[in-house]
Amino acid sequence: MKPLLSSIGYRNMKSLKHLNQYFLKYKWYLILGTLFTFISNLFGVVPAQIVRYALDLVKETIDLYFLYDGFISQKMVYEFFAFSILLYGSLILVLALLKGFFLFLVRQTLIVMSRHIEFDLKNEIYQHYQTLPLSFYRKNNTGDLMARISEDVNKVRMYVGPSLMYGLNLISVFILVVWYMLSVNQKLTWYVLLPVPFLSGSIYFVNTIIMRKSEQIQANLSKISTFTQEAFSGIRVLKAFVQEEPSTIAFTKQANVYREKSLDLVKVDSLFTPLVSVLAGLSSVIVVYVGGLEVMAGRLTAGSITEFILYVYMLTWPMIALGWTTSQIQRAAASQQRINEFLEIKTDIISQENINHEVEGAIEVKNVTFTYTDSGIVALKNFSMSINAGESVAILGTTGAGKSTVANLLCRMYDANEGEIKIDGLPIKSLNVNKYRSQIGYVPQDVFLFSDSIRNNVRFGSNEMSEEEIIKAAKDADLYNNVIDFPEGFDTVLGERGVTLSGGQKQRLSIARAIAREPKILILDDCLSAVDTKTENQILNNLQGIMKGRTSIIISHRVSSAKLADKIIMLDDGNIIEQGSHEELMNANNAYKELYEKQLQVEEV
Structure with a gap:
């Protein structure tokens, strides 16, 4: 497991340390989720032993059945055999239902926790943005800010939710399966686990590539967000200068870069499933060969071989999920590192x-x-x-x-x-x-109005303002006569950045907003x-x-x-x-x- 831990990397884990405060906050979700994961997998592993008992019973009962051929006891042997098989089958069904129930509880704890963390992280980033000075916004574009609070946070959520869930599932399955394997036959267990170090080494190599490509993709996504935001905000200028086609070509160029980088990442990701499948198949071959020798030597039964094969396939899905999980951790680390870059910036005001x-x-x-x-x-x-x-x-x-x-x-x-x-x-x-x-009542040179009603724009920053005060501010700014001419009056909802109003009306509304506060x-x-x-x-x-x-x-x-x-x-x-x-x-x-x-x-x- 050491190469596996190395594959995540110290630098990545250092970036993800910021999330520990949320794991501590929602520790009961995490503790219960871990417990439910272990119980769910326990009910999933035990049926393999029941299958071993059933197959060994079949072998022994068939020999006994033919031994009493022609005797009345043969019917008793058959009835006992049928009852035992029915009992084993019912027990497997009950265990499957219990596994499903606890798997439901796993998702109701770990996935719910991830949504809470996503909510808190977005709020933390947004609140931190509010504290940063204007100098920060002069250096960073809006698209990049939006990408970090949306796309990057979503990547992090995949780590604290599904990735964590599959990771705990892998650990619990690995512990339970190896424990039961060793209790059956230690020699065969070590042969089955022989491909695991090769798997860990392969994951380390592939994930190094994934980390690098994920950082490039997120950076490119920020560029696309910025380009799109500027294009839509300045759509009137684009149309006035007939630049729709050049703008589309420029966007397509950016999107092509993003597509090519994403396809490169998909190619690397696609190495995981065939790699794990080959190694799982190799383990099955080893079980059949080495297990067959053990059966011939009288140290194992045929049921034990079947049990081992079931264990191998129980490990196959977690191993496949391991590739996906480590990939998601790498992406989350890259995204959290980008988030941390802004969270570490402190205001000097x-x-x-x-x-x-x-x-x-x-x-x-x-x-x-x-x-x-x-x-x-x-x-x-x-x-x-x-x-x-x-x-x-x-x-x-x-x-x-x-x-x-x-x-x-x-x-x-x-x-x-x-x-x-x-x-x-x-x-x-x-x-x-x-x-x-x-x-302070401040009317900036570059007027900014919110996509809200005229009333709410006037009383922005002072929600307790009366209707009379709003009307007085509008009259003082020589805006009142324009407002009452609108069908919905002060309830008229403005378009983005106040596009509904003329330039002069926007400036007068901005003046009304400033003087309505009765500033000193x-x-x-x-x-x-x-x-x-x-x-x-x-x-x-x-x-x-x-x-x-x-x-x-x-x-x-x-x-x-x-x-x-x-x-x-x-x-x-x-x-x-x-x-x-x-x-x-x-x-x-x-x-x-x-x-x-x-x-x-x-x-x-």
């Missing part, structure tokens, strides 16, 4: 003191420099600003100036590489992250870029009332949005080039005034 602070809104950013680690882009350079509670600041600049980076840092999606950010005089890193974020800090990241000038003015007029009493950061490339703010900051390539009120910057006659006049001319045209 943690609270140092975990202070549950009720935010008033004073913000101080001092000498902050920030670089995106995945791209190496320096987004902010020695950036500083100060906002009193209840004040509003507009941050203007061209694309790539670093405006959205400021919003991400204030929401603590990232931590600054250098410098410090304080909220109400407290370092932002000392605040409880969830408590702090719950007091309101961050608007270029949220009016998709609305027309008239709608923009309407929203801005509404925002004047909304922004009173709360700290507001308006990020935009439009000067019209910036005029609402108490202070304006001009950014260029991560540096502050101007700051002050609208009047001060106009009088300074620099970049702000130039931008203002250009946009004014465009609006007049």
Whole structure:
């Protein structure tokens, strides 16, 4: 058995160690499943002994039957023989029913346990995904994340369920069969077990190949998932550029790679069954030959030979299952290793003191420099600003100036590489992250809406919101009139990513979602870029009332949005080039005034 254990490999078992916590959690399922497996196989092995007794009885009774030929005792011998055979047959039937009953219990424990573990593992991965920072999602694509929580977890379930069940079945059958074999004839037992080391060595060799190919297949499956997800999310762009055929060709190319790798794995897998069949047949030949010699020497009976042959075939299916089981363990190890890669990543966005602070809104950013680690882009350079509670600041600049980076840092999606950010005089890193974020209303530049009703999108993050509050938020975002025009009003269910709505409607719904929370800090990241000038003015007029009493950061490339703010900051390539009120910057006659006049001319045209 040592080569067999080696075939699983230390590295694989190390990856699967993560599942030990679940085996401990569901230990009674595992203990009872193991017990039921042993009992089930005990009822499966005992009939072989009954067959031996029956065949030996047949041989002895036939000789006795003909010995009393012509005597009345011959009928008594026949009746005793018929009753004994009927008794043996009934006993075998009862044992088969008992074996089936306990096999049912095996599946009700071990397979049920595997479903519980699958459920817990998926939840663990999903919850862990929620804790990871934005930097993680910039480095990893959605398809790969989905593959690890679906395909990889399914491979792991096959290990903790069917593979474990067949593994326990093999161990219990092997122990029982070998025990009974040795009790009948030790010499013949060792001859029967002679092919087992060759089988273990073959499994070790084949499974090394399976492990490597399984890792390649899972990696390729992630690529396919990513490609498909991007194609369906961007289907409108694909159709607009008439790229359906090139997209199909590219998908077919990826699918062909997956098919070829899968077929290679099938070829390797197919070696197991004929290999085990040949070795089982070899064991049967050995039983007949060596057993025949033992019968001739008077050390065995013909019934014992039949019993041994039955034992050989009892071992055949577990040996075949051994190939499948070890293959599944290899695949599960490869999948669990991929899962562990993400589970071992820890978020760096943690609270140092975990202070549950009720935010008033004073913000101080001092000498902050920030670089995106995945791209190496320096987004902010020695950036500083100060906002009193209840004040509003507009941050203007061209694309790539670093405006959205400021919003991400204030929401603590990232931590600054250098410098410090304080909220109400407290370092932002000392605040409880969830408590702090719950007091921020954030409207991102890239609007994301959920495939749910408009009502649920507005009250996202605050399920206790009243209908009046939802309607008020929609009115303040100048969305209410659009919503009531829909046949189902606020119960209208949006398509994926809000595809049901226009670009401007999606932005206004995103604004309504942010202001409905009554946040202490309101961050608007270029949220009016998709609305027309008239709608923009309407929203801005509404925002004047909304922004009173709360700290507001308006990020935009439009000067019209910036005029609402108490202070304006001009950014260029991560540096502050101007700051002050609208009047001060106009009088300074620099970049702000130039931008203002250009946009004014465009609006007049």
